[in-house]
Amino acid sequence: MPSLDVYHELAIPAPGKVVLLVMDGLGGLPRDSDGLTELEAAHSPNMDALIARSICGLHDPVGPGITPGSGPAHLALFGYDPIENQVGRGVLEALGVDFDLKPTDVAARANYATLDGRGLISDRRAGRIPTETNVHLCEILSKIRLPDAEVFIRPGKEHRFVVIFRRQNLSDKISDTDPQATGVPPRSVEALDPVARPTAELVNRFIAEANKLLGGYRPANTVLMRGFAKHPQLPLLGEVYGMRTAAIASYPMYLGLAKLVGMETLTVGPTIANEIEVLRENWDRFDFFFIHVKGTDSSGEDGDFERKMRVIEEMDAQIPAIQDLKPDVLAITGDHSTPAVLKAHSWHPVPVLLYSRYCRPDGVTSFGERACVRGSLGTFPAMNLMPQMMAYALRLTKFGA
């Protein structure tokens, strides 16, 4: 696989417009009743008509057998090597709560937890306290003041929250405090590199202050922290390929991932129709659009086969509205599989279709996992999709003479 540098050198200005439509967790598994997957069972006449004029295949998000999280799965679709460009858990959590992370910030994922009378962890999740309690406790922790540093506390769901430390010269080379076990005490943060010692001291001081403030509460009387991470410095997608890039998504996590690679983010209402409306309104302002549809993943995680089918059908009904805009390239895929049967992300390759007037249609007439096996794209690394979209939009010039 050629490097991004090679593609950057080949990128040329061109009018070609590209739409990457990602149905999160699109790939599925057969249900017992008729052996069809969610995508195969869904009634999707518009995508079926489109694939007949497209090339298709399946992508492997990270590598054979690897079940990806949202971060690596999206980075791969954006054309980045998901193993070389790992995004720390703390950063993903900060993106998920829509926090505007600076390059020097260190972010961590945190849990409210319960310590017993002997100082040992009795519940790593503090009995999954209600989110409202979490919000209240985060307000309390926001009173913590640290020397020369700012601390930002943002509640998540149930017992989860995010802590961001802001000071010059912080390092993310520090160890977790969460021992991932009960009956043992929380760990102290340790520097994994000598330059990280001041950061470790700062975080330990924060935890000591938090323990003081939370001491009177039950069951959430302490905090556990892990996944300390800084914002990765990725080459920006728009600069690599010389185009104006935009992300349309209703969940902050995905807008955050798009921001990591420099996309402008366009916020939208909750429905797929809202997203396509925003696409239309902004059509002239950008060359590349990433559209993210969440419902396929959440229904898959819930094990709701029928609901996942309906989300696919809802998306299908909007395909003509995208086609009306006459994109030069339209790719439809998922970031990974989330089979309802597994109620979780999975490692299964993800169906993908790529429409362009300059393709050799594969003769596949329905969009589904097994149909895409017969496509000319074969099963390929997800990071190879982006340069192919660029080529089909006539945005790459000749390599060598």
Added chain:
Amino acid sequence: MPSLDVYHELAIPAPGKVVLLVMDGLGGLPRDSDGLTELEAAHSPNMDALIARSICGLHDPVGPGITPGSGPAHLALFGYDPIENQVGRGVLEALGVDFDLKPTDVAARANYATLDGRGLISDRRAGRIPTETNVHLCEILSKIRLPDAEVFIRPGKEHRFVVIFRRQNLSDKISDTDPQATGVPPRSVEALDPVARPTAELVNRFIAEANKLLGGYRPANTVLMRGFAKHPQLPLLGEVYGMRTAAIASYPMYLGLAKLVGMETLTVGPTIANEIEVLRENWDRFDFFFIHVKGTDSSGEDGDFERKMRVIEEMDAQIPAIQDLKPDVLAITGDHSTPAVLKAHSWHPVPVLLYSRYCRPDGVTSFGERACVRGSLGTFPAMNLMPQMMAYALRLTKFGA
């Protein structure tokens, strides 16, 4: 992909004869009338009968989405990584005019151009002067004498020519003089590395002399130079695999590329039948033959779908003559795609068939882009073809015990 070193260690002497038949720019795109590509529409009963006894697939010359030039596309077919082994523009131009480049030579692509009264470039191509004028001007420039160095001037077509500098210790790490713009003066050559300073001085002196000699001419009163390059030092194909290699082509560029990897070049008349005749005459002298057919590419570049079909049909008629020689391995492919629809090289994967009595035929019965999608070779990097041809010719021994 294992390295050439690995394959070199596995290479053993064997009687197997291998023919690599390259129809330049073979891959195409569907025409509107019936949705068939050039290769699909061509009547090619001999290749269809052959593919039924072959394995097939498509190759990606350089990488996903990358449109290759002839240089990298051929190096990949010869089994070299086309990104790690880039051939400079000056070298390709020298090969194209059949100049016998030494490893110490530095070659550059040059244009005759027009300077206005203020010394600014008014036409980078000197009005595309006739080739005869070019030949005359090259004779004049051939009179230039430089201290301790030889200079060779070879005309190309219209305003294009090639300059080769010969002296010990020359470097190709020098900048272009062509600013690729008009209304600005030509640039001086600058050393991009301290060791290249004497080379930069030499080339600047050549340009000063050229300007003196051309000063009286219109419109070609100066020269612009770019793509300074030395002959890359590639492992020789015959040495890697321990076999006698020959190239049959009617265009010097492709004979030059074959020379880069150490093939003996056999010159031929202009027709495909001439090429096959040369193959027959030299059959006993070599183990490996690279046959290059140009017409598929030039017709594709001209946007002439019908002519490209006819070239394929002309080639097909010669297949029995190749089969009469009983090659152990016969691979038929292109170096890249040149769809008539695009009138240019493109990034589309290239169909390939590989015949050997030791293959598991794929059940494909016609040679075409979409038919090859169903082949067992899948879509694979072009550089992987050569070692497979060697294996099918029983020229590689066991790896490990």
